[in-house]
Amino acid sequence: MSSTTSAPAETTQEAPRQYRHKKTRSWAWLSYVGIGVIVIYCLAPFYWMVVSSLRRPQDVFDISVIPSPISFQNYVDAFDPKNEFGRALINSVFVATTVTILALIIGILAAYSMARLHFRGKNFVLGLIIATSMFPGIAMVIPLFRVFTNIGWINTYQALILPALSFALPLAVWNLTSFFRQMPAELEQAAMVDGCTQGQAFRKVILPLAAPGVFTTAIIVFVMAWNEYIIAVTMTNKAEYRTATVAVTFFTGTTGRDIPFGSIMAAGVILTVPLLIMVLAFQRRIVAGLTAGGVKS
Amino acid sequence: MAVVEASSKKPKTTKSRHAATVAEEKLATKLLAPTMLVLIIVIGYPILAGIYQSFFTQSQGVDESGFVVEGDQFAGLENYTAIFSGDVGDRFWNAFYVTTFFTVVCIVIETVIGVAMALIMNKALRARGIIRASILVPWAIPTVVSALLWRWIFDANGIANSLIGQQILWSTDGWQAKVAVIVADTWKTAPFIGLLTLAGLQIIPEDIYEAARIDGASALQQFRQITLPLVKPALLIAILFRMLDTLRMFDLPFVLVGPGKPSVETLSILAWFENFNSRFGPAAAYAVILFFYVMIAAYAFVKLLGADVIGEAREQTGPKKRRGLMARVRGADS
Numbered sequence: 178m179s180s181t182t183s184a185p186a187e188t189t190q191e192a193p194r195q196y197r198h199k200k201t202r203s204w205a206w207l208s209y210v211g212i213g214v215i216v217i218y219c220l221a222p223f224y225w226m227v228v229s230s231l232r233r234p235q236d237v238f239d240i241s242v243i244p245s246p247i248s249f250q251n252y253v254d255a256f257d258p259k260n261e262f263g264r265a266l267i268n269s270v271f272v273a274t275t276v277t278i279l280a281l282i283i284g285i286l287a288a289y290s291m292a293r294l295h296f297r298g299k300n301f302v303l304g305l306i307i308a309t310s311m312f313p314g315i316a317m318v319i320p321l322f323r324v325f326t327n328i329g330w331i332n333t334y335q336a337l338i339l340p341a342l343s344f345a346l347p348l349a350v351w352n353l354t355s356f357f358r359q360m361p362a363e364l365e366q367a368a369m370v371d372g373c374t375q376g377q378a379f380r381k382v383i384l385p386l387a388a389p390g391v392f393t394t395a396i397i398v399f400v401m402a403w404n405e406y407i408i409a410v411t412m413t414n415k416a417e418y419r420t421a422t423v424a425v426t427f428f429t430g431t432t433g434r435d436i437p438f439g440s441i442m443a444a445g446v447i448l449t450v451p452l453l454i455m456v457l458a459f460q461r462r463i464v465a466g467l468t469a470g471g472v473k474s
Numbered sequence: 475m476a477v478v479e480a481s482s483k484k485p486k487t488t489k490s491r492h493a494a495t496v497a498e499e500k501l502a503t504k505l506l507a508p509t510m511l512v513l514i515i516v517i518g519y520p521i522l523a524g525i526y527q528s529f530f531t532q533s534q535g536v537d538e539s540g541f542v543v544e545g546d547q548f549a550g551l552e553n554y555t556a557i558f559s560g561d562v563g564d565r566f567w568n569a570f571y572v573t574t575f576f577t578v579v580c581i582v583i584e585t586v587i588g589v590a591m592a593l594i595m596n597k598a599l600r601a602r603g604i605i606r607a608s609i610l611v612p613w614a615i616p617t618v619v620s621a622l623l624w625r626w627i628f629d630a631n632g633i634a635n636s637l638i639g640q641q642i643l644w645s646t647d648g649w650q651a652k653v654a655v656i657v658a659d660t661w662k663t664a665p666f667i668g669l670l671t672l673a674g675l676q677i678i679p680e681d682i683y684e685a686a687r688i689d690g691a692s693a694l695q696q697f698r699q700i701t702l703p704l705v706k707p708a709l710l711i712a713i714l715f716r717m718l719d720t721l722r723m724f725d726l727p728f729v730l731v732g733p734g735k736p737s738v739e740t741l742s743i744l745a746w747f748e749n750f751n752s753r754f755g756p757a758a759a760y761a762v763i764l765f766f767y768v769m770i771a772a773y774a775f776v777k778l779l780g781a782d783v784i785g786e787a788r789e790q791t792g793p794k795k796r797r798g799l800m801a802r803v804r805g806a807d808s
Contacts, residue, residue, distance in 0.1 A: 204597065211594035212601045219608040219665055223615065225633060226623045238631050287509035295495065296502040306509075309517050313722035313768055315742040316761040317516060319749045320523035343516040350509060375501070404616035406725040411746070422618040426729055438626045445619040452614045457607050464606055467613075467666075468673035 223449075230442035237439045251443035255428075261416040262444055265424030269448075272334060272409075272420055273402035276341045280398050281391065283342075284349030289379055291350065292357035293365070310347040314407045317343055322411055336412040337420065341405055345398050352397060352466050356390025357383065393462040396455050403452060421448055521765065527758035528553050546755075553759035566760065568736050569744040573764075575652075576740065577720040580659050585713060587660065588667025593701075595668065596675045609665040617662065621729035624658035628730075647735045655727050655738050659720070667712045674708025675701070714775055721768050741767070 232239055233248040255262050290296070291303065321340055322331075330336040360383050368378035384391070409420040416424070425444045428437050456463055530546040531553065557566040595605050612620070628634050628644035635641055644654045678701065686696050724746065727738035733747050741764040748757035 208594060208597045209601075212598050212605060215591050215594060215605055215665075215668075216608045218661070219611050222620075222623055222627065222661060223611050225627060226619075229626065240633055240636050283508045283512060286505040290502040290505040294498045294502040294505075296499040299502075302506065305513075308772075309513055311718040311768060311772055312517055313742060313761070313764050315722065315724065315745045316524055316765040317520040319745060319754070319757050319761045320520040320527055321516075322749060323527065323754060324523065340516055342512050346509060346512055400614060404618070406616075406618050406729075407742075407746070411749070422616050425622065426618060436625075436629075438629065441622050442626060445615075445622055448619050449615050452616075453611065456610050456614045460603075460606055460610055463610065464669060468670055 226442045226445050226449075229439065230446050232439065234437075234439045251439040252447070254437065254440035255444040255447065257440070260424065260428050260440070260444075261419070262421065262424050262428075264417055265419050265421040266447070268334075268337075268418065269403060269421040272337045272341070273399050273405075275334075275338050276345050276402040277395050277399045279338070280342060280345035280349040281353075281395055284346055284353050284394070285384075285391070287350045288353030288357055289383075291354040292360075293362070293379075306347045306350050310344065310351070312343065314344070318407055318411045325412060330412075332413050332415045332418040334418070337409055337418075340408045340412070341402055344405075345402055348401060349394055349398050352394040353387075353391065356387050356394065356466075359390075360387055389462060390466070393459060393466040396459060396463060397466055400452055400456065403448075524758045524762050524765075527754055528762050529755070531755040532752060549755060553755045554763075556756070557759075557763075562756070565736070565739075565744065569739050569741045569760075570767075572652075572736075572738060573721060573723070573740045573742075573767075576655065576659070576723055577717060580656055580663075580720050581713060581716055583656065583660050584664040584667050584716060585709070587664040588712070589671055589705075589709070591665060591668030592671035592675055592705075595672050606669075609669055612662045612665050613669075615662070617725040618729050620658060620662050621726045624654060624661075625730050628654045645731050647731075647737050649737065651727075651731045651735060651737045655730055658730060659723070659726055663716060663719075667709075667716060670712035671705060671709050674705040678704045710775075710779055714772065717775060718768055718772060721771060722764065 228242070228244055229237065230251050231247050231249070232244040232251070233246065234250055234254065236244070236248075287306075291299065317340060321336075325331055325333075325336045364382050364386070365375075365378045368382045369375065373381065404422065405420070406422045409423045410426075413419050413423065416427070419427070421444075425441060425448065428441050428444065529548060529550060531549040532546060556562045591609075595602065598605065615623075625645055626632055630641065630643055632644075634644065642650050644650045682700055682704075683696055686700055691699065722742050723740050724742040727735075727740060728743055728746075731738045733739075733743055733750075739747075741760055745757045745760035745764065748754075748760065
């Protein structure tokens with residue numbers, strides 16, 4: 178910071194370039210402030226979650242920026258058998274993975290035809306898929322709740338997985354379509370000249386080349402499925418079928434009414450960190466995927 | 475750009491299109507069938523079932539001949555007309571107001587912050603990696619976790635009260651609960667609007683600004699005359715998606731403040747609450763109303779502001795050449 182503030186003094190010696198230099202300097206200085214503000218805005222609340230989770234349970238109301246002493250007791254507490262958080266994490270992994278795989282398999286077929294084939298009503302289908310992503314979840318959950326009650330699907334995995342496709346599938350189709358569309362058609366045509374059928378050309382040429390796009394889509398869909406709440410909270414009422422996002426809202430403290438924020442923050446960190454690792458490792462592609470689809474948050 | 479590409483390609487594509495039409499349409503039907511089937515099951519059917527369910531009430535009573543009647547009874551439009559009177563009506567219109575209020579306020583704040591972020595990011599060439607990484611953090615945090623995090627921040631003994639030196643009970647019913655929800659929502663999604671807007675900013679060629687500067691345009695003029703109009707398509711899409719997302723807001727107020735708190739009770743929460751209490755008819759009616767509210771809002775937004783949602787994915791202009799990833803966010807700029 179100090180080096181940038183002293184900079185204008187140096188530049189005054191260079192008379193001809195003085196104006197321009199000064200301007201870029203002050204821009205640079207301003208943009209550093211801006212960057213700082215954005216980074217703090219985005220990270221401070223998350224940092225507070227991490228810090229709070231690393232305090233000793235009795236220090237939870239401390240407001241020091243660095244916890245001292247550091248304690249992992251909150252993480253131990255989060256996995257206390259009464260919270261059933263471990264089971265909930267397994268449920269979340271299973272449900273989110275299944276949703277992602279199903280959405281990708283079904284979505285790849287649809288996306289291929291959207292990106293490569295010409296057929297009547299394509300704009301209509303595109304519009305329909307976009308429109309479904311605007312669909313309010315509650316309007317699906319309420320009727321399905323009664324259906325699932327009648328056929329005994331409450332507290333089952335399929336009651337969590339099938340409704341989740343309502344947002345996962347349009348998301349997958351939309352993203353995959355834009356990735357497939359970037360693949361040059363000439364590659365496919367070349368493969369077909371060499372004797373591939375259209376299907377083979379897709380499987381053996383386009384799909385491997387589009388693998389990064391498929392992978393990105395998988396991460397985005399997985400994040401959405403992992404974060405899902407309204408379906409999980411409606412379709413389950415037994416702790417053993419809750420997903421982690423629901424389980425964490427049911428944490429109870431030792432003395433009944435108090436909210437165990439320490440272990441809740443620890444659970445929040447556990448729920449977030451795997452996503453962050455995945456997202457940050459592939460951040461360039463994720464950003465491309467998000468902006469390409471104009472996808473909802 | 476899109477126009478040039480499309481016109482230069484036209485002869486070739488129309489020719490091959492004619493040749494392959496029948497086979498391609500057959501293949502397309504086969505490939506789209508699974509998707510359509512799933513969407514019919516998880517969206518088409520629930521819409522119809524919801525509308526059907528909204529014509530019934532669930533009450534226990536005795537009919538004229540003295541038999542106990544249980545379960546669903548046909549009620550016609552009763553669940554809908556009920557919103558125009560009495561306590562039910564008050565509660566519905568409160569939820570309607572809360573939903574609309576959150577949508578308008580959150581979007582205005584998020585757009586302003588998001589655009590400001592995008593402008594900064596566009597200037598900051600060196601630190602782009604750090605910014606992108608930090609912007610993805612609020613996006614990746616599950617809404618429920620962020621709701622719990624903000625509940626902790628806004629706890630009576632939490633950091634928010636310590637920082638402002640007040641003793642506000644944020645998560646109790648009232649204006650402060652609204653503020654808490656708006657702050658939490660803004661934190662999570664303003665960076666996302668920033669990300670989408672940045673994608674739109676990056677495709678504006680620098681020489682336009684150069685020309686404007688030579689003509690003596692001020693920074694503010696450049697922003698209003700060049701940046702805003704050119705970034706508008708990307709921004710509109712971002713706002714549209716945010717609008718639809720906020721209209722169906724559920725997790726955040728539900729976890730941050732709790733169900734049954736009028737000041738943050740959105741239509742989604744009200745419908746869920748009714749369903750939870752086995753009033754399936756009214757619950758379905760509210761969900762149906764929300765569904766049409768969302769549809770009308772989306773339609774009006776697209777018509778009034780001309781957001782092009784399908785964008786260049788549209789059949790006629792579908793470009794086959796590789797274009798910059800970021801370029802595609804602008805939708806159709808024609």
